[in-house]
Amino acid sequence: MKTEMAGIEIRDLHLSFGETRVLTGINLSIKPGEFFAFLGPSGSGKSTLLRAIAGFGPQPRGEILIGGRDIATLPPWKRDVGMVFQSYALWPHMSVRDNVAFGLEERKVPRAEIRTRVDEALALVGLSHLADRMPNQLSGGQQQRIALARTVVIEPKVLLLDEPLSNLDASLRVQMRRELLALQRKLGLTTIFVTHDQEEANTTSDRMAVLDGGVIQQIGTPQELYDRPVNLFVARFLGTANILEGRVEVEAGAARFRTATGDVLSLPVEGRAGPTSIVLRPQNIRIEEQAGAGTLPGEVLHREFLGSQVRYLVRAAGTEIVVDQSHRAGEIWLDPGARVHLAANTRDAVLIAQEG
Amino acid sequence: MTQGPQPSGRPMSLADRLPAFLFPRLSPIALVGLFIALILVGFLIYPVLQVIAVAFQNPVTGALTLENFGDFFNSSLFRQSFFNSFYVSALSVIVATVIALPLAYITTRFNFSGSILIQSLGFIPLIMPPFVGAVAMQLIFGRNGTINLLLRDHFGITIPFMEGLNGVILVQSIHYFPFILINLSASLRNIDRSMEEAAQNLGAHGLRLFRRIVFPLATPGYVAGAALVFIKVFDDLGTPLLLNVNNMLAPQAYLRITSVGLNDPMGYVISVILVAFSILSLWASFLVMRGKDYATVQKGGGGLAKRDLALREKILAYGVVLFILLIVLSPHIGLLLLSFGTIWSFAPLPDGYTLANYVRMWEGSQQYVMNTLLYAGIAATLDVIIGTAIAYIVLRTGIAGRKWLDYMATAALAVPGVVLGIGYLRTFQNVDVPLVGKPLASWWVIIAIALMIRRLPYALRACMAALQQVSLALEEAAESLGAGKFRTIRRIVVPLMAGGILAGFVTSFATAAVELSATIMLVSNDRDSPLAYGIYLFMQTPSGRGAGAALGVLAVVIVALGTVLSQIIIERDKKLRTAGRA
């Protein structure tokens, strides 16, 4: 099964449901063969954007180019975009084989070829032996694979996955996302994956776009987004983030961060003066027993043992800060109520200037 | 769940000391079930058996025999009647489908402002009172009806719409297509939107999409509606009789049973065959639908995407809808003309118009209207109560034999009204009602009971569907918070089923209000007569036709108003619930 690789280009896309604006000013460029994720909370517009690419929902304003061709005004059945639905949408009145063959039949592919291609597709997802079952005789994971086979068998230019793993249980989800990635790599299909789960997005995608309120907040690789979020939303949405409010003060070329409670952290030089938030990841904060330069005094409120790590919730600088300490055997843990001092590795911190 | 462990520590009563199989401990719900079973046996099974027993007796000696059935199958007339009934039923299903499909499709698939029109008008054909429907159809489509007179004058041709079996098929499909429309629309609305989108995504659209995906997914609803139409047409005798078509099974049964003084068992044999064939058809439709309860396997829901229509499409849609409505409402148009007309004889339209028919109708009919409201109201109320109880027992309990309640109640569909009426006369004429001093068969309550039994299947299906949509978790939540079974049913289950129960009530009420076949045998007193009987009285005199039609119009208006009112309540209820969910 081979697919000609096509990139996706979205230019200035706007979409409203009646009076409600759902997507605003979407600009996006996805490279051929890329595994791309739309990540966002529910209501962020990520599914609406995916459906707009497939041609479902209200007609958007703007351009959607696939392989350089604008498909924004084409009906769904002329787009050559394969979509796997959250509910799988396997037709219950057709056998597995008939489900998978459907798209080929619609394309008037000769019967013999349909047979071989359906067999190939079922083999690809490892379910050849279930060809004659009805969908309601399959488990959730099997239905998922059949839905995938049904979509890829038509060799679409791009593959759209709408929360494909959300109906599976946790262990299956991890296994399926690996299989999905392996399949995508094998087929070289340009793929968009919609999810609200950052772990799913991080583990599968080459790059992703974080959406909120119908606007793309940031586009980048998982690492870029995690390490250098451009705003607090992205920072919070990707991983656990401790955010301290305060100001950056620049004095004689040295920058300092003064929290609302008056505590001071020293900063690398790049900080700009003004009201700012500082984002500190839990693993970039150490717990010290002694106060030192730029440490914040605090009190342990709560402790969770996560196996490889011990997570403390510490009240400091007028807020609650999550600190992860890697765990070594026999280590003595701090108990709630313990007085501690937090030292931040500000080199790994992200400064986000507050607007207004 | 019905037979909990015996509470210990209580003093042994006499019943406790008797062997358990003599007095099995029944939970209150099982007792309710038993009570309903007794009602069904007493007012349906036993009276019907009283009648059809004749089919198994030698007419002379009274000995048990099957020779009557041999006579049935040896008779070419009966074989032909059987074939005609089958043919008419099958073709009525097809024609009704042709009428219902575009209406269901347009209302469920498009943002179409005429949908409300279809929803409300689509129900009206069901409430056409007997006798008048066929009369009005003759006036419009008959050999010398409006259409054919105009065609003859202008084009010199006529079309035999109403000749022989054609007429029966036309009238029946116009009368019963709402069963398909209602069920099919509901099914279409329940289809998970992604089912359709997946197909579009894979390249299907338009009619192919409809044929390969949408319609197959709606088949359970369609089959349910079509089976109902098939059985109703198969069992119906009013329409063929009015159109003077005798060579069908139901009219043959009726003609033979009601002939003066004859002791011919063939009428009863045909009744048995009607009942058996109807049950067979129901069973076949259950078989077809088994394992195809697609509604429950679909998760997303939300119904099919509705599309806006382009102007040209809108004109086309309105054209199709109005054309179909014009045809299906033609009996009502004819009825209206007849009620306002003076003399209507061999002319496209009445000679003149008058209100005199309404005046005459009103003078003599108020009692009929009151009686109808009373009987149909009692019947429909009992129907939804029993329907809810049966639905609960069948779907939510493990009481042994609970399915039989469903089967028995549904079997009423297959019993021709005349058979039930005669059965009641045979069974209850000797049962005197205390205080009233009349036999039960002559007491007006028996009419309400007959209507209740006849319409129970409709209410039961509506209640079943409503209960299926109530999540078991909601009940369990109430029970875990300490509410007993009956309190849970009353405070949680019934309110959540309200929309469905009301729909059942309306269907039962509306169709009971115009029922005649069973009541005509049971009306024992002019003052106890329901409306349909009043129409029947009016319509048999030349001067009473207009007044009869006026009474028919009144019946349609009353029932339609009730339907619209409850539609509004159902809609409001639905909104309330969706608001609660969001």
Added chain:
Amino acid sequence: MRKILKGTAAALVLTSTASMAWAEGSVVVVTSFPDDMTSVIEAAFEAAHPEYDLEILNRSTSSGVRYVQEIAANNTADIFWASAPDAFEVLKSNHLLAQAGIATEGIPDMIGAYPINDPDGYYYGFAASGYGIMWNTRYLSANGLEPAREWSDLARPEYYGHVGMSSPSRSGTTHLTVETVLQGEGWEAGWSEWKWIAGNFASVTERSFGVPDGVNTGNFGLGIVIDFFGFSSQASGFPVEFAYPTVTALVPANVGVIENAPNPEGARAFVEFLLSPAGQQTLFDPAIMRLPVNPAAYDAAPEGLPNPFEDTSLGAEVLFDVDTSGARYYVVSSLFDVLITYRLDDLRAAVRAVQLAEERHADGSNAEAMALIAEARALIDAMPITEEQSLDPAFSGAFTATRRAASDQVEQRQAELEQQWDAFATQNYARARELADRAAAM
């Protein structure tokens, strides 16, 4: 909402139970007469006897008989009131009528050739009716037809598809009409006439009032009806007319007191009122238009209503024999249905084929064709049983309601007989059509 519903239901129950109170003086009347007629007489009766309250129960004659039979075990009806004397004969033979012993002075024994009252005193004639032909004038002129005046006219080819009639098994009056012709013209000739008329049928209606209905609306042009249907349709303003053919019987419409009636005094009062001069006058109401049995009543007769006691030609042609009619009642009904009603399409096709063949060979010069036509006619005419058989009690026993001991042997069951007749008819009609078609092709 629930409260309102409850309130309304309660109000409904109250009002209707109040109205359904069982009046002390109520007289329950089972009748086949239309509301138009009963309401006029009811009003007159209740005016004359305010102590009684008439309860009308409308049934077709046949289901009325069935109803009285079914409720006999615990009878609640007082009066049976209908046209067809045969229905009364059935009730009488089932011992469901009482001998009321009502005086009938001033009323002659016979009307035309028919006895007015049951000689045994079980039922009484209160009005006379004759049978005839009604037609729609608009329909006939649109189709360029003349009205038919005699039964035999109705068999003429120009009336093909224009005639309507009910069936004797459905309507007591129709049964009388059929029997009148059979007695007037003889078994073979009578049946032949009926079949050739039936060949012109548009339809066989299920109820007797279906015929005036069909003529009034113009669904078909001519109908075979009892006179008052014609008169009252005319009185209602429909463009229809009515005529008595020469062969007709004037037969009384009857009333009888049901055995074991709950209100025998009231029942007697009603019958006496019907036969009284005041009761007889009500028959001239435009909605009723029946002929009184009391000659004195004719002084006030409206114009156009014949007086059978003076116009002796009316109905005098046939001496109607009730015993003959009663003896073969079911056989005639069943024969008519099997040979005509249920096989109307086959019969019409055969008759039409003969009509066309005769038109083709109107000059009669083609002897071979004429022979074929004659053969076809004979096939249509042929009857499966003879008049003697029809009157043989052993034969008609297959149709009767009385159940005998198992030792009594009845030759055949009704279903078997009907199947034989059906096979006979379909075969003959098909063959006749084939012969006539062959003749027409010559």
